[in-house]
Amino acid sequence: MAPASKETGPRALTVKLDYEHPPRHGPTKLDFENIVRSAYTFILGQTMPPYEIQGFDSHSRTGTIILDARDLHRGWAALSMYGKHFGDKISLTMSSVREQ
Incomplete structure (x- = not known):
């Protein structure tokens, strides 16, 4: 049985990044990309x-x-399991999930 249309297709997952000790320069898009890839x-x-990283x-x-x-x-x-970088x-x- 094929999945319903709502169960397929791209989704935009928006998340907030928090650090115990934030970087001095503030997190950048490259920092975010590295954290996601590492996780x-x-x-x-x-x-x-x-x-795909859409933005930060x-x-x-x-x-x-x-x-x-x-x-x-x-x-x-x-x-959510990745707790150290x-x-x-x-x-x-998680901030939001929406259809693309």
């Missing part, structure tokens, strides 16, 4: 879903990741 690689390894706002520390709907839960689980405690909090 997916460390937690999911070879099962890492395809994704350094003032609000929110970034958007584009994933397919079928990979959304797995992608979010990896981000280069020895610094971090957290990624």
